[in-house]
Amino acid sequence: MVGAGAVAGPALVYLAQAGIGTIYVDDGGDVDDADAGSWLFTPDQVGQPRLLAAIERLRATSSLVRVRPYATDVDPTATLVCAQSESVARKAAERARRAGLPHVVAQASGDGGVVVAIPSGAPCFGCASPPGARLPSRAGAAAAIGTLAAVELLLVVLRLLPGRGTGRRIDLAEGWPSVRPTERTPGCDCHNVY
Amino acid sequence: MAETSECRESPLEERGTMSALHGKTVLVIGAGSLGGPASLTLASAGVGRIVLVDPGTVEPSDLAGHPLFVEADLGEPRGAAAARRLSRLFPGVDVEVPAGGFDEGSAPGFVRASDLVVDASSHLPTMFLANDSAAATGTALAHGGLLNFTVHLLTVEPGVTGCLRCLFEGPPPPAPEAGVLGPVAGLAGSLLGAEAVRLLEGRPGAYAGRLLVHEVRSSRSRSVPVKRRPGCAACGAISGDRAALDGGLP
Numbered sequence: 020m021v022g023a024g025a026v027a028g029p030a031l032v033y034l035a036q037a038g039i040g041t042i043y044v045d046d047g048g049d050v051d052d053a054d055a056g057s058w059l060f061t062p063d064q065v066g067q068p069r070l071l072a073a074i075e076r077l078r079a080t081s082s083l084v085r086v087r088p089y090a091t092d093v094d095p096t097a098t099l100v101c102a103q104s105e106s107v108a109r110k111a112a113e114r115a116r117r118a119g120l121p122h123v124v125a126q127a128s129g130d131g132g133v134v135v136a137i138p139s140g141a142p143c144f145g146c147a148s149p150p151g152a153r154l155p156s157r158a159g160a161a162a163a164i165g166t167l168a169a170v171e172l173l174l175v176v177l178r179l180l181p182g183r184g185t186g187r188r189i190d191l192a193e194g195w196p197s198v199r200p201t202e203r204t205p206g207c208d209c210h211n212v213y
Numbered sequence: 214m215a216e217t218s219e220c221r222e223s224p225l226e227e228r229g230t231m232s233a234l235h236g237k238t239v240l241v242i243g244a245g246s247l248g249g250p251a252s253l254t255l256a257s258a259g260v261g262r263i264v265l266v267d268p269g270t271v272e273p274s275d276l277a278g279h280p281l282f283v284e285a286d287l288g289e290p291r292g293a294a295a296a297r298r299l300s301r302l303f304p305g306v307d308v309e310v311p312a313g314g315f316d317e318g319s320a321p322g323f324v325r326a327s328d329l330v331v332d333a334s335s336h337l338p339t340m341f342l343a344n345d346s347a348a349a350t351g352t353a354l355a356h357g358g359l360l361n362f363t364v365h366l367l368t369v370e371p372g373v374t375g376c377l378r379c380l381f382e383g384p385p386p387p388a389p390e391a392g393v394l395g396p397v398a399g400l401a402g403s404l405l406g407a408e409a410v411r412l413l414e415g416r417p418g419a420y421a422g423r424l425l426v427h428e429v430r431s432s433r434s435r436s437v438p439v440k441r442r443p444g445c446a447a448c449g450a451i452s453g454d455r456a457a458l459d460g461g462l463p
Contacts (some may be wrong), residue, residue, distance in 0.1 A: 029280060056257045163407060
């Protein structure tokens with residue numbers, strides 16, 4: 020899991036409860052007031068490292084899941100990218116693609132956001148979602164995007180997404196999800212890696 | 214890899230609507246897998262008072278998909294355990310857990326004392342009781358439901374939109390309970406909470422007069438218009454806008 024903020028928090032809770040064996044969390048920030056929507060942090064944890072505070076809560080949530088800080092020598096099955104930073108999200112998605120890992124990228128914006136599922140062989144995140152401006156998310160939007168991303172990750176890991184090697188993009192706008200298959204941008208060399 | 218902040222959720226104090234929402238009371242029926250994320254969304258938006266009605270206790274099945282409960286909560290009253298965590302996360306929110314459940318005796322009082330009803334009961338007779346009570350008191354109702362991999366969301370604005378009984382007339386016969394994947398409930402509850410916030414802020418409801426049916430495996434969404442039905446036992450007697458009665462949406 021890349022991120023432990025308002026989108027990542029709800030996703031982390033549900034993945035921990037869903038029976039994922041080990042979750043590695045990658046987040047270098049501290050808890051601040053804007054993390055209130057993450058469902059993980061209490062006000063007295065403001066200023067603590069988000070990573071450690073998240074791990075503490077997730078371990079209490081379920082004794083069946085192992086939650087650890089991410090290290091470069093670990094070998095995850097899949098990656099969920101919920102970074103609040105656009106540049107961090109794109110770098111993490113590209114790193115997962117180059118490692119051959121199925122991945123899901125979630126970004127909240129305004130009253131909704133976007134979730135892109137990228138199974139092995141599918142068009143990359145850059146093809147599915149060109150860079151663009153994002154708005155601060157409204158109440159519930161980040162949680163909806165985070166939970167939707169957790170659903171997509173489970174479907175990818177369990178190979179329950181319809182169509183092999185097919186990615187999809189879900190846009191959530193004003194409470195209504197809409198889906199479309201992703202397409203490779205002409206000239207993108209992302210098909211060369213898998 | 215250190216993460217930098219570029220796009221953050223608005224802090225509570227930056228939300229212009231916070232002061233308005235602080236004066237609102239929301240009745241949340243059910244503190245289960247739908248009511249948990251819905252309550253979290255309401256609290257994070259700055260709603261001042263949440264009345265959480267749930268007579269059950271925390272069961273092992275709750276731990277498979279509930280953002281408010283941890284293993285130490287097993288066996289505790291569900292409403293109290295949920296309220297405790299909500300209050301720790303959002304100390305400024307008054308979370309009230311009345312004794313007893315939402316039944317024919319208590320429903321009118323609960324609904325009348327609320328600005329909005331959130332039905333997260335996942336219990337068919339309770340859904341219809343919430344619908345009828347909301348219609349009888351003219352209180353807006355945000356309703357959420359789950360069936361396997363499918364999310365259902367509907368907002369009822371009495372006198373303006375159709376209601377649950379306009380659509381179904383009455384509860385269907387009991388059917389075997391089906392399991393729900395935790396994050397699917399989280400998605401439904403988050404969308405339900407966000408809809409409640411929209412209504413409290415005076416914005417149009419995303420599901421007002423139209424039922425969202427979203428199946429997560431295909432990720433297909435379907436919109437089912439819910440028009441007012443003349444003769445509806447719940448809302449048929451409410452005099453409303455003629456255009457709405459004819460099926461027009463606000």
